[in-house]
Each structure stands twice: as C-alpha cells, then as structure tokens.
Amino acid sequence: xxxxxxxxxxxxxxxxxxxxxxxxxxxxxxxxxxxxxxxxxxxxxxxxxxxxxxxxxxxxxxxxxxxxxxxxxxxxxxxxxxxxxxxxxxxxxxxxxxxxxxxxxxxxxxxxxxxxxxxxxxxxxxxxxxxxxxxxxxxxxxxxxxxxxxxxxxxxxxxxxxxxxxxxxxxxxxxxxxxxxxxxxxxxxxxxxxxxxxxxxxxxxxxxxxxxxxxxxxxxxxxxxxxxxxxxxxxxxxxxxxxxxxxxxxxxxxxxxxxxxxxxxxxxxxxxxxx
Amino acid sequence: xxxxxxxxxxxxxxxxxxxxxxxxxxxxxxxxxxxxxxxxxxxxxxxxxxxxxxxxxxxxxxxxxxxxxxxxxxxxxxxxxxxxxxxxxxxxxxxxxxxxxxxxxxxxxxxxxxxxxxxxxxxxxxxxxxxxxxxxxxxxxxxxxxxxxxxxxxxxxxxxxxxxxxxxxxxxxxxxxxxxxxxxxxxxxxxxxxxxxxxxxxxxxxxxxxxxxxxxxxxxxxxxxxxxxxxxxxxxxxxxxxxxxxxxxxxxxxxxxxxxxxxxxxxxxxxxxxx
Numbered sequence: 001x002x003x004x005x006x007x008x009x010x011x012x013x014x015x016x017x018x019x020x021x022x023x024x025x026x027x028x029x030x031x032x033x034x035x036x037x038x039x040x041x042x043x044x045x046x047x048x049x050x051x052x053x054x055x056x057x058x059x060x061x062x063x064x065x066x067x068x069x070x071x072x073x074x075x076x077x078x079x080x081x082x083x084x085x086x087x088x089x090x091x092x093x094x095x096x097x098x099x100x101x102x103x104x105x106x107x108x109x110x111x112x113x114x115x116x117x118x119x120x121x122x123x124x125x126x127x128x129x130x131x132x133x134x135x136x137x138x139x140x141x142x143x144x145x146x147x148x149x150x151x152x153x154x155x156x157x158x159x160x161x162x163x164x165x166x167x168x169x170x171x172x173x174x175x176x177x178x179x180x181x182x183x184x185x186x187x188x189x190x191x192x193x194x195x196x197x198x199x200x201x202x203x204x205x206x207x208x209x210x211x212x213x214x215x216x217x218x219x220x221x222x223x224x225x226x227x228x229x230x231x232x233x234x235x236x237x238x239x240x241x242x243x244x245x246x247x248x249x250x251x252x253x254x255x256x257x258x259x260x261x262x263x264x265x266x267x268x269x270x271x272x273x274x275x
Numbered sequence: 276x277x278x279x280x281x282x283x284x285x286x287x288x289x290x291x292x293x294x295x296x297x298x299x300x301x302x303x304x305x306x307x308x309x310x311x312x313x314x315x316x317x318x319x320x321x322x323x324x325x326x327x328x329x330x331x332x333x334x335x336x337x338x339x340x341x342x343x344x345x346x347x348x349x350x351x352x353x354x355x356x357x358x359x360x361x362x363x364x365x366x367x368x369x370x371x372x373x374x375x376x377x378x379x380x381x382x383x384x385x386x387x388x389x390x391x392x393x394x395x396x397x398x399x400x401x402x403x404x405x406x407x408x409x410x411x412x413x414x415x416x417x418x419x420x421x422x423x424x425x426x427x428x429x430x431x432x433x434x435x436x437x438x439x440x441x442x443x444x445x446x447x448x449x450x451x452x453x454x455x456x457x458x459x460x461x462x463x464x465x466x467x468x469x470x471x472x473x474x475x476x477x478x479x480x481x482x483x484x485x486x487x488x489x490x491x492x493x494x495x496x497x498x499x500x501x502x503x504x505x506x507x508x509x510x511x512x513x514x515x516x517x518x519x520x521x522x523x524x525x526x527x528x529x530x531x532x533x534x535x536x537x538x539x540x541x542x543x544x545x546x547x548x549x550x
Contacts, residue, residue, distance in 0.1 A: 014529060018543065026503055026504060026508060029482060029507065031392075045506070154502040155501060155503060207304060207320070229303070230285045230301055231303075251291065251292055252292050254290040255289050258290055263293075
C-alpha cells in the first residue's frame with residue numbers, strides 16, 4: 001500500500017465588503033480516479049488526506065469487497081490523480097453490480113450502488129451497547145479542541161471514531177463527509193477493528209446514507225453537531241441505533257435508540273456552570 | 276407533467292440532555308427512482324418538494340437531455356416513489372453515457388457522469404455581466420427572511436435564483452443541495468429562462484460541482500453563506516465567474532471574477548449602522 005501525502009489547503013487572494021484585500025486558506029479538492037484490476041470504477045472528489053483508507057472504505061461501503069484479504073495492493077499516484085487497486089481474484093460481476101445507482105442526499109460523497117436498503121434488514125447491532133452521558137461530553141469536547149483543516153480553511157466535513165471510554169481513535173476530514181466516513185471504514189478494516197463498542201461522530205447531517213454506513217460498520221452510536229432526516233431516523237429506529245443530534249456544549253437531542261444512553265444527572269451541576 | 280405534493284416534514288419525539296421529552300420537526304427524505312423510457316436510471320434521495328423540476332434539472336445537468344423539446348412527459352407517483360420520464364426519441368447511448376461516474380464532494384447529490392470537466396472549457400459566461408453591492412445585500416436579506424423548511428426542521432440546503440435587480444425568482448430546498456440546484460435548473464428550463472443576467476445563491480459550499488452546474492446554467496454569479504474549495508475556485512477563475520462566499524449580513528468574501536462586482540462605498544454608512 002502506498003502512503004501518499006499532498007497539500008491539503010491552498011492560499012487565495014480575496015476582497016471583502018469594503019474592497020480590502022487579504023489572503024485566506026481554502027481546502028484542496030481534487031479528483032482521484034479509482035482503477036480496480038485496471039478497470040476504471042469511479043472518480044472520487046476528495047481533500048486527499050487519506051486516499052488509501054478512502055478507497056478501501058469506499059470499496060467496503062459499496063460492498064464491492066467483503067474482506068481485506070481480497071485486496072492485493074493499493075497504490076495512489078497523485079501525479080496522475082489515480083489509485084490502482086489490485087484484487088487477488090477480481091470482483092465478480094463488477095459491471096452489473098455498479099450499474100444501479102442511488103444518488104444520496106447526504107452532505108458529501110453521494111453515489112451508492114443499488115440494493116443498499118435491502119441490506120439494512122440483515123444488520124444487527126450489539127444488544128447491550130450503551131453510552132454514558134459523561135463519555136458523550138468527553139467526545140464533544142475532544143472534537144471542539146481538535147486541530148483541523150476546518151479550523152484553518154473551512155468547507156470540509158469531519159468524521160471521528162471513538163472507543164467506549166471516549167478516547168479518540170481516528171479523525172478524518174474531507175470535502176465530502178461521505179469520503180470521511182468511508183476513510184474511517186477503511187482505517188477500521190486495516191486495523192481489524194470491530195464497530196460494536198465504538199462511537200461515531202460526524203460534523204454533517206445524519207441522513208439515511210450516513211446511518212446505513214454507520215450500521216454497516218456495526219457502530220451503535222452516531223453523534224452529530226447537526227440534525228437528521230426522516231429516513232436517517234427511520235433506519236436508526238429500525239436498527240435500535242442511538243442517534244444523538246445537535247451535540248454542542250452540554251446540549252444534545254437523543255432521537256432514537258433511547259435506551260442506549262445512560263443519563264448521569266450528577267453532571268447537571270457542571271452543565272449549569274460550564275454551559 | 277404531474278404536479279405532485281407530499282409532506283416535507285415529520286414530527287419525532289426526542290429527549291434532551293436532561294432527559295426532557297419534546298417533539299421536533301425533521302425534514303422528509305425519500306427515494307425517487309427515475310425511469311426514462313421505462314429504463315431505470317437512478318434513485319435520487321430527496322425532500323420531495325419539487326420532484327418534476329428536480330428530475331428535469333437532473334437530466335439537464337447530467338447532460339442526458341439537451342433540450343426540453345426532447346421530453347414528452349414527466350409523471351411522479353409517490354405511491355411507488357417513482358417518476359416516469361418519456362422522451363420523444365429516446366436518449367442515444369444512455370447506457371454508455373451513464374457508465375462512467377464522478378462521485379462529487381459537494382454537500383448533496385453527488386453522482387455526476389464522466390466528462391463533466393471536459394465541458395467546462397467550452398462554457399462562456401457573458402462578458403459584461405456585473406453585480407452591484409446593494410443588489411447583493413438585497414439578496415442576502417431576502418434569503419435571511421425567507422420562510423423555509425430549514426427554519427422549521429433544519430438539515431436541508433436551500434438554493435435560490437435572483438434577477439439582476441435582486442428579485443427572488445425561485446427558492447428551492449432539498450436534503451441534498453445538488454438536488455436543489457438541479458431543481459432550479461429544471462425550473463429555468465420550464466420557464467425558458469437564460470442564466471446570463473441571473474444570480475445564484477446556495478446555503479451550501481461552492482465545490483467544483485456547484486460551480487460547474489452554475490456555469491452550465493450560464494450564471495455568472497454564485498453566492499454562498501459558506502465557503503469554497505480549491506477546485507471550485509479554480510473552475511470559477513477559469514470561467515471568470517464571480518464567487519462570493521461567507522455572505523452574511525454585510526460581510527462577504529469576493530473570491531474570483533472580481534471585476535464583476537460593483538462596489539458601492541456609500542453603503543458603508545448603512546453597513547456600520549445595521550451590521
């Protein structure tokens with residue numbers, strides 16, 4: 001596997017409302033064309049921070065590859081904006097399996113091949129998984145203080161994976177939040193990590209695609225500083241997944257899987273002092 | 276053409292950080308499967324506010340249909356979450372033309388068939404089009420006071436089209452901002468409207484796909500309350516399109532096509548009083 005790096009921001013000259021010139025940073029956005037066994041599959045528009053994990057997670061979340069063992073190599077070459085993925089035995093019926101499309105509404109990546117909703121009924125999240133309110137607050141605070149491209153240049157989404165004590169495992173940014181979640185799926189794969197005792201955070205909205213991807217990774221908790229949509233909520237309810245939206249400071253709205261949150265009323269005093 | 280309506284929001288029960296129950300509205304998100312001449316093309320995840328215009332604009336912005344004359348009928352049927360588009364003479368090579376994909380980073384729709392960037396070089400925006408600062412402020416204020424699903428339920432993006440005196444022509448919301456821009460393209464088509472003297476506003480980021488879609492509609496001005504990306508900026512520079520980001524109150528950042536904005540220094544006094 002390659003381990004490529006590239007500039008994530010660019011400086012541009014702008015004028016403000018009084019015609020005053022200044023220089024600001026904006027996030028990179030570049031095409032990355034994915035070739036699987038020399039066949040062109042898709043072009044992902046990406047920030048470019050984690051291309052190898054992105055491509056692996058994309059193949060995983062599109063259910064084109066079921067196991068990391070199927071992958072022989074992943075080589076990113078930014079000089080041609082391309083990544084070459086070689087599989088051990090090819091992907092059966094890849095043309096047919098990529099023909100049907102769902103263009104998703106989520107803030108980001110978008111295209112999901114057909115049949116995704118069919119799989120939702122087969123997914124099961126761990127019955128016993130629960131989240132303590134104090135861990136939730138630790139996560140929100142960790143995100144708040146995280147160094148990021150967003151703070152420097154704006155216009156990117158961040159996704160993060162946390163352990164059940166609130167320790168940060170991965171933090172990924174991309175111009176599309178679906179790229180960010182795919183890259184986290186790729187990182188989890190590379191680390192052989194299961195999702196059942198993890199917590200997923202996104203700066204973006206919890207649309208159906210985000211909820212389904214979280215479920216595919218086996219993660220029972222999805223947190224967002226933003227809100228949810230009707231279908232995201234419906235899928236989460238069906239899976240008994242805890243959606244926590246509008247997470248900001250001490251505030252949140254628990255939207256589904258409500259039994260999974262362990263309220264800790266002793267935190268109220270702190271909440272009042274620090275809100 | 277059908278003229279379908281459907282609920283745009285749903286009420287759900289939530290718990291806040293102190294376990295207090297309340298009811299909030301969230302935006303609808305539903306699949307709309309597009310059949311062209313009885314062939315399944317794509318499933319769009321949408322709020323559902325403007326399905327006919329959305330589908331027309333999608334076909335237009337994907338460059339699958341070049342003229343409204345090619346369309347015989349558009350019939351939305353929410354009972355099966357489907358829209359049947361009939362063309363007069365079929366779409367030549369539709370299978371080949373939809374095989375290559377670009378999965379975009381924009382906050383929203385996402386999938387754009389290949390070759391999009393090739394077309395950028397062929398686009399030309401009106402040389403003389405300019406925007407007065409006072410018109411810009413009228414537009415920002417109109418958006419601020421607009422009734423919207425966003426104000427009621429959050430988690431949607433809005434796009435709007437304005438005339439060159441700042442009058443609102445169309446305001447469209449969707450769970451994906453790319454749906455919203457496609458729906459505006461559809462409305463413009465239905466009205467036989469050109470983009471050369473129009474101004475486009477989006478609540479979302481000005482990524483490459485948004486900039487390219489704006490250019491395809493022939494619109495020289497793109498406004499956003501959010502920011503831009505490197506490729507969005509690059510494409511706009513190439514096309515001499517004015518990008519105005521971070522529009523909020525009297526503030527904005529003019530990022531490209533700078534000659535097109537007519538500064539009006541006499542507004543400064545007002546700006547100081549009302550900021």
